[in-house]
Amino acid sequence: MVAIIGNISLIFATLLSFYQFLNIRNINKIRVLNPDRNISLQFFFILTAFFCLMFAYVVSDFSILNVYQNSHTAKPLLYKITGVWGNHEGSMLLWVLVLVFFGFLISRYDKRLDLPYKTLTLSFQSLITFVFLLFILLSSNPFIVISPTPVNGLDLNPLLQDPGLAFHPPNLYIGYVGLSIVFSFTIARFYKGSFDASWAKLIKPWVLLSWSFLTLGISLGSWWAYYELGWGGFWFWDPVENASLMPWLCATALLHSTLVLEKRNTLKKWTILLAFLSFSFSLIGTFLVRSGIITSVHSFASDPTRGVFILMICAFFIFSSFILLAKKAGSIKEEKLISPISKEGTIIFNNLLMVALLLTIFIGTIYPIFLEIFTGNQISVGPPYFNLTSTLIMGPGILIMSFAPMINWKKDDLIGLLSRLKIILFLSLLVTFIFFYINFKGPIIALVGIFLAAWLFFGTLFNFFEKTKYLKKLKNLNKTFLGMTVAHLGVAIFIAGITGSTLWKVEKIKTLKVGEKVLLNNYSLNFDKIKKIRGKNYIGHEAEFNLYKKNKFIKTLKPQKRFYPVQEFPTTEAAIYSRGISDIYIAMSEPIGNSWIFRFHYSPLTPWIWIGSIMAFIGGILSFSHRIFKRI
Amino acid sequence: MTPKKKRFYIIFSAFSFFCFIVGITLIILQDNILFFYSPSEILQKNLKQNEKVRLGGLVEENSVVRNDIKINFTITDLKKNIEVSYEGILPDLFREGQGVIVNGYLKNNIFEASEVLAKHDENYMPPEIKKMLEN
Numbered sequence: 001m002v003a004i005i006g007n008i009s010l011i012f013a014t015l016l017s018f019y020q021f022l023n024i025r026n027i028n029k030i031r032v033l034n035p036d037r038n039i040s041l042q043f044f045f046i047l048t049a050f051f052c053l054m055f056a057y058v059v060s061d062f063s064i065l066n067v068y069q070n071s072h073t074a075k076p077l078l079y080k081i082t083g084v085w086g087n088h089e090g091s092m093l094l095w096v097l098v099l100v101f102f103g104f105l106i107s108r109y110d111k112r113l114d115l116p117y118k119t120l121t122l123s124f125q126s127l128i129t130f131v132f133l134l135f136i137l138l139s140s141n142p143f144i145v146i147s148p149t150p151v152n153g154l155d156l157n158p159l160l161q162d163p164g165l166a167f168h169p170p171n172l173y174i175g176y177v178g179l180s181i182v183f184s185f186t187i188a189r190f191y192k193g194s195f196d197a198s199w200a201k202l203i204k205p206w207v208l209l210s211w212s213f214l215t216l217g218i219s220l221g222s223w224w225a226y227y228e229l230g231w232g233g234f235w236f237w238d239p240v241e242n243a244s245l246m247p248w249l250c251a252t253a254l255l256h257s258t259l260v261l262e263k264r265n266t267l268k269k270w271t272i273l274l275a276f277l278s279f280s281f282s283l284i285g286t287f288l289v290r291s292g293i294i295t296s297v298h299s300f301a302s303d304p305t306r307g308v309f310i311l312m313i314c315a316f317f318i319f320s321s322f323i324l325l326a327k328k329a330g331s332i333k334e335e336k337l338i339s340p341i342s343k344e345g346t347i348i349f350n351n352l353l354m355v356a357l358l359l360t361i362f363i364g365t366i367y368p369i370f371l372e373i374f375t376g377n378q379i380s381v382g383p384p385y386f387n388l389t390s391t392l393i394m395g396p397g398i399l400i401m402s403f404a405p406m407i408n409w410k411k412d413d414l415i416g417l418l419s420r421l422k423i424i425l426f427l428s429l430l431v432t433f434i435f436f437y438i439n440f441k442g443p444i445i446a447l448v449g450i451f452l453a454a455w456l457f458f459g460t461l462f463n464f465f466e467k468t469k470y471l472k473k474l475k476n477l478n479k480t481f482l483g484m485t486v487a488h489l490g491v492a493i494f495i496a497g498i499t500g501s502t503l504w505k506v507e508k509i510k511t512l513k514v515g516e517k518v519l520l521n522n523y524s525l526n527f528d529k530i531k532k533i534r535g536k537n538y539i540g541h542e543a544e545f546n547l548y549k550k551n552k553f554i555k556t557l558k559p560q561k562r563f564y565p566v567q568e569f570p571t572t573e574a575a576i577y578s579r580g581i582s583d584i585y586i587a588m589s590e591p592i593g594n595s596w597i598f599r600f601h602y603s604p605l606t607p608w609i610w611i612g613s614i615m616a617f618i619g620g621i622l623s624f625s626h627r628i629f630k631r632i
Numbered sequence: 633m634t635p636k637k638k639r640f641y642i643i644f645s646a647f648s649f650f651c652f653i654v655g656i657t658l659i660i661l662q663d664n665i666l667f668f669y670s671p672s673e674i675l676q677k678n679l680k681q682n683e684k685v686r687l688g689g690l691v692e693e694n695s696v697v698r699n700d701i702k703i704n705f706t707i708t709d710l711k712k713n714i715e716v717s718y719e720g721i722l723p724d725l726f727r728e729g730q731g732v733i734v735n736g737y738l739k740n741n742i743f744e745a746s747e748v749l750a751k752h753d754e755n756y757m758p759p760e761i762k763k764m765l766e767n
Binding site: 360363378385509511569571572590 | 649650653654656657658661663664665667684686698700701720721724
């Protein structure tokens with residue numbers, strides 16, 4: 001029953017989206033049909049299909065193949081619900097849900113659009129919806145029924161039964177798919193209106209929203225990897241991770257170039273290019289993750305035939321949009337740029353670096369595919385490549401990012417700028433020396449990282465004080481400006497976080513019996529107890545460690561080793577003591593006789609990675625809320 | 633400057649920027665790629681001293697020997713075997729009879745692994761290993 005309703009809803013939505021796309025022909029008629037009802041219906045039907053699937057998961061309806069393959073009656077309710085998108089079919093349905101949800105938001109709440117332009121935008125959005133719905137119906141239908149009905153399901157991969165990963169895909173998808181609406185806005189602009197400041201104002205809030213959720217989604221994923229995978233790192237430079245980083249970099253560049261377009265009426269073609277690239281990279285990301293073409297530690301079982309379908313979707317949207325841009329580029333007129341020492345100058349620099357980094361990551365990610373096709377050699381590109389290129393490219397970017405917001409549009413004088421930079425330079429050097437004094441065992445590059453973080457932090461703060469007349473004008477503070485400040489401070493904290501976490505981490509691997517202890521920096525960890533535990537769908541062991549600092553008791557830490565019998569799958573639940581400036585991390589491995597192997601980390605500044613990311617997210621949302629509530 | 637000339641300069645500088653980045657990238661890339669070999673392949677290749685490579689295959693049944701955190705096991709492609717030594721923590725999904733990939737160096741026909749990778753999904757078979765077993 002549920003499967004039938006789900007299937008019918010999907011088919012209705014497919015027809016509706018195709019019908020809406022056909023409306024493009026009528027766009028030049030005097031009376032344009034309002035798309036609101038069609039878009040609302042699409043949203044309604046997809047939502048129905050989505051809830052059907054969720055319902056099937058909650059009541060464990062194993063007559064549906066997808067539920068049978070990915071669920072189990074003993075699974076906790078939360079993971080029954082989030083299990084909906086913990087597999088290929090369900091996650092594609094979520095993707096389309098977000099797609100129509102954005103269309104719905106635009107049609108109902110974005111009152112800035114005139115009817116023909118809105119119809120055109122939503123028709124292009126419907127085309128994307130249509131193509132993805134076809135993909136779902138033809139190759140990834142979540143409502144396939146099996147008979148006879150199995151007694152119980154095969155369960156969800158236990159690694160995914162975790163709050164961090166439960167909410168990682170929806171956030172990531174809001175980010176990925178939000179870029180689709182920017183894409184539709186851009187394509188529609190080629191037929192109605194022109195690429196001027198008003199277009200920049202239209203897409204800006206949606207770019208901000210997508211960017212913020214991409215930031216949040218990526219950091220949730222990396223936080224999950226940090227505590228669930230038990231190796232204490234947060235980023236692996238794995239192809240699947242890169243797939244999410246590439247659209248993020250592109251969206252970041254787009255975010256900044258729309259500023260230039262809005263204020264200076266130039267960089268139009270560049271901004272269009274970035275808008276296309278951003279969506280293209282979300283599609284490429286989807287392709288890389290869903291096709292399983294690349295070996296990745298995060299690869300879950302995947303089906304190559306689907307890859308071909310997604311590759312075709314990618315090629316269709318990417319080529320058609322780029323051909324359109326190439327054909328129409330001549331008719332887009334730009335204002336002249338005046339001076340390199342100006343805000344637009346720094347933003348162009350930022351954009352070039354972002355795109356350069358994007359390019360290097362892209363090459364590193366797809367190079368193995370090409371090499372295998374042409375030479376048959378199977379290779380992988382190691383993290384050192386990505387670490388080196390990203391540090392080399394982002395270093396100068398951070399240097400400029402610190403003072404870029406202080407510079408005026410059009411033209412600024414160098415001398416005034418340099419005098420302000422003296423104070424910032426002094427403060428950052430001071431901080432670097434303090435770090436050098438209290439903790440220096442790492443390589444010199446760590447100090448460079450700390451310096452860059454401090455440089456960005458003080459630069460942003462200085463600008464904030466200056467623009468608010470030393471906090472006197474806080475009342476009518478512009479939210480966009482506040483958002484930018486919070487986000488840039490977040491990046492500074494984030495940089496300090498990665499510096500500490502990658503370069504100052506202390507790792508110990510020890511085999512311990514109950515009663516033994518291990519020393520880690522100023523801390524002592526006493527292995528006190530080990531006991532058996534039993535959860536709803538797992539069994540396992542839990543160790544108890546008492547954490548002392550200079551003989552003062554601080555906290556009991558309880559790392560776990562779980563075993564999920566249905567999938568015969570062990571997982572590691574790390575125990576983390578976070579003080580705000582450093583983490584003590586314990587992951588439990590296997591028993592040897594009556595002792596156990598543990599991995600201990602002392603990772604300074606690691607919490608700052610998440611604090612910085614959350615700040616960037618909040619900054620983005622602040623800026624978004626300002627733009628959206630002002631006009632809508 | 634005529635518009636035509638200007639366009640030429642813009643395209644020219646964009647193109648050289650692009651080439652510069654790609655060039656630098658490929659140079660760095662050359663030093664950081666790891667070749668993947670099966671046990672049979674690795675024995676045929678004359679690896680350079682200290683050339684880091686990836687070795688993949690199945691963990692042979694009953695081959696895992698532990699000595700505290702030192703672990704020895706055998707990787708097989710069902711034709712040839714390679715003994716691997718590793719010091720550290722094994723991933724959760726490391727099991728005998730399962731697919732595994734190790735990164736490290738071959739020294740005197742013993743593979744010294746610096747990393748052991750098993751995948752996040754018990755049904756998942758790394759494409760390299762799948763292809764290897766099919767041949």
